[in-house]
Amino acid sequence: MDAMIRKELDTVAALEGKLHNRDFLLTWDHSDAAIRSIVVVASVLRSLARAGLSARVFDTGLGVAIFRDNSTRTRYAFRAGCNLLGLATEELEESTSQIAHGETVRETAAMISFLTEVVGIRDDIFLGEGHRFMTEVAASLEESAQQSVNAHRPVVLNLQSDLDHPTQSLADLCHLASVFGGIEALRGKTLAMSWAYSPSYGKPLSVPQGVIALMARYGMRVVLAHPEGYDLVDETLDVARRSAAASGGSFAVVDSMAAAFEGADVVYPKSWAPVAIMRERTRLLRAGETAGLKQLEREALANNARFKDWECNEALMRRTRGGQALYMHCLPADVSQVSCKEGEVSRAVFERARLDTYRQASYKPFIVAALVLCTRFADPALVLRRLAERAVPRSQVTLPAREA
Amino acid sequence: MDAMIRKELDTVAALEGKLHNRDFLLTWDHSDAAIRSIVVVASVLRSLARAGLSARVFDTGLGVAIFRDNSTRTRYAFRAGCNLLGLATEELEESTSQIAHGETVRETAAMISFLTEVVGIRDDIFLGEGHRFMTEVAASLEESAQQSVNAHRPVVLNLQSDLDHPTQSLADLCHLASVFGGIEALRGKTLAMSWAYSPSYGKPLSVPQGVIALMARYGMRVVLAHPEGYDLVDETLDVARRSAAASGGSFAVVDSMAAAFEGADVVYPKSWAPVAIMRERTRLLRAGETAGLKQLEREALANNARFKDWECNEALMRRTRGGQALYMHCLPADVSQVSCKEGEVSRAVFERARLDTYRQASYKPFIVAALVLCTRFADPALVLRRLAERAVPRSQVTLPAREA
């Protein structure tokens, strides 16, 4: 067995199946041990893949995705992560033009649950809706299992809600651990999660929310920066504060990118919509006020335009620790003079960091696979150990011999 | 081996491969023994799944779906049923705006046949078209196989036509057998298949047609109820009559939901479109008369509205046997005050029966898998016996050992 995999497996051996049969909607609903197990499992799965070994643990089975917003990267990560373990994926097509609730959700959830292992959901457009939708789906799946409609209860995985984006923040954590030499090494490091200007409208709040809530658990000094009005949802600020206090880290909110970048080890400049606008948007959508929605978009874009100087550029990067902070982004970034006239980051800063952002993204399929493995198996460590011991190549003629 | 599975397998042992390499378009084209084998195979596959055992019988292979009408439940059931056996699924995208025939159908069928095991088709919108389309596809596949274009002839499975909806009616039969204690126990039971009011237009006739045609074969007393003008296609009425006569059951048509429900053991209240409207719709579509189609829709909705009292409510349910008839629906139901103002069923009746309708639906993926197994294997009983004996867990590290 490969030495690195063996070393990682020794860590996994200590893990307990705290995620078995549990939904994964918010990182802050799960213990430190549970989060740690996901990161380690993702890392072992990545090592197996790099060693060319199969991680197939399902002979058949389905992962169902419900995308209520566009997605390229997360959709791909869901499919690749499921495929890595042997699950086929299936997408539920649904009109995204309405906020469906109640009986329709309850019934649809039941209908797609037969023979399904996981239901991955992205629902990040409407503040106050995404997380609610996921809990409705989960409640229906639970009811079907309790009432023996289904022998088998699929788990729900959050592929981005209005509150959290755990496959992103957990991939980010893997990347940070890889860059700094382990999760323990993050203690005392400063992460600047900063709003940045973008010429587009209505970007979800869940990436910054997920990042501050998760990284504050590891003793990091998390600094959130945004212009007035671009606050995040209170619940997530509270989580970040409490997590920082518990971990010996810190959490602060400042009102300029420059202040946040001062001495930072990591910068994460990214645009999002003002929370008040997002709340009003949900109200207008529910009321079907199309004209109001257009007017709101115009106002929001005009408001954004007041903060065009929130661009991550060379001058700002020089304020970071040794001028060498790690630049992070969930992609796609709005790169000035590349994807737009003025955007979140200057061309020079982004180009230097570009391959790092690809590396950051590369953890996502393995996080999805780790979430599936940890929620579907009582003892993920044992599963990984067996996979490593068998060491079946992923691509070779590994078919069973013909029956005698 | 699990005792229940062993018992079921003893029944399967007596089955013959009457469906091997045959298309499955109409239940009434197949013998009682063939139908029985599908129900038993579906039941064993369900038991295997509940026992966590793999039913993978294909190492590779494709199930191709052609959906010429929207579908969520049947689409999912097709994919889940194929996946259960190890087939990947692929959907043929096609414009649904025209009634394609002739060379296009012939050629497309040939093009998607290479390496394909089954072709599942939904084509239920146009009366006189859906079944015809399926037979055209089947004829092309047959020609390709006969002429050695393809070594291998995929079978066609009806996922809902204008005449029949066998995956639905066979799932319904499984559910009835489960509720009443076996297919034999259905003898003498009364099933009321009743039209019900819905504020929507153009629902296919194939669910009621499929239900009356199939259930009359098992000695049930089948009562069909509908307002004047809402007749079903003659062929299916004839089948129901003949089947009832042969099985010692009965088939009657009445003109009120109340009459049908009287003493019923099972009620199936569901809306459908008037046959004359559906025929005229096909004619207008062929002629491309868009204005005529809109006018027809208005007329049809106005006509429907005359029968709003055809709602399955508590008062009507009290007329059934002991007031306790089994409520069935293929979903989604138009539930009054829930999914629409006035609909097929009152909120209270539906809510009480809701989980039962989910159970009813839960058989569909296994029916699809059973149809694939019975049409693709000469001896499905032997296949099931081997699956049960090997008892490979569906999700575990079951990879073959590395080559020596």
Add this chain to the structure above:
Amino acid sequence: MDAMIRKELDTVAALEGKLHNRDFLLTWDHSDAAIRSIVVVASVLRSLARAGLSARVFDTGLGVAIFRDNSTRTRYAFRAGCNLLGLATEELEESTSQIAHGETVRETAAMISFLTEVVGIRDDIFLGEGHRFMTEVAASLEESAQQSVNAHRPVVLNLQSDLDHPTQSLADLCHLASVFGGIEALRGKTLAMSWAYSPSYGKPLSVPQGVIALMARYGMRVVLAHPEGYDLVDETLDVARRSAAASGGSFAVVDSMAAAFEGADVVYPKSWAPVAIMRERTRLLRAGETAGLKQLEREALANNARFKDWECNEALMRRTRGGQALYMHCLPADVSQVSCKEGEVSRAVFERARLDTYRQASYKPFIVAALVLCTRFADPALVLRRLAERAVPRSQVTLPAREA
């Protein structure tokens, strides 16, 4: 082991892995030995499939398709070919309304590369763009692999560009070899690749380009016929000329279908757009000149209409060798009086050749699978030999025994 497979395997044994880890964008970028290996591997895979044997070589893994133009046949062939080897397929959804380049392409390519074996791309609409896009994707994948973003570099397969359509031309070559008794038997045979009238606009040039470029390598006498203005891209004409010279065949351009058909052993009458129109179309699209595009389409259709006599009919077929030339088409053909009033081929000629065109198409999934096998395995001959020796049925209960 089957005698035919054994014989084919003896040929394969001599092959070298010249395609291992290489993209496959243009047939003329690859050696004769490489092309030969694809044809032989496709043939063995077809024999295995006809013998009902599994060719699964991947335990898990993805084939990603990017279709920037409509596709039914090639899309299906890609999925079926990938499935044959055990790869799941995933389609990248992308707006086709713009010509994306630069950072978006670079990033998207990286994002879909994790755990992906092959990226199949169709981008055939814009002259000067499709091949360029494929090389951009390939460059990004190469960069990610070089910079250790990905451990693993997917290969890019051309599923039709503006220059070549190798899965089509290689399937055509298999068909020709099958009809004439081997690739060697093509020496000296005359192939007439002729323009034909179609009432549609903007058909890509890549099929005729791919056919003349490939077939000229095998000593065939390739005759290209088209009306004035319907030239092909210079690069491909040069390739055909050079290949013919090197192989002892010939390449000539004539200005009438009748001249091309004179004594031909094979005819391939097919419509395409004039190269100047296609170039102007790309320019107008880049400039966003919608009105200009409509005007261009009208002009192009009017121009086409001057050549309605370029129809492959009985009179023209009589000019071919013994009046019995093999008729080829990539499908769908515009058949006069069937799919259009006046088209590429008369009803009688097409109907006689129809099943042959299906046979021609039947090689495509195997060509895709062969491209995957040859680009992903260092020793495809060894892989095939093992598959043949093990002879695992594709559909049977071949699950591994339960762990002891």
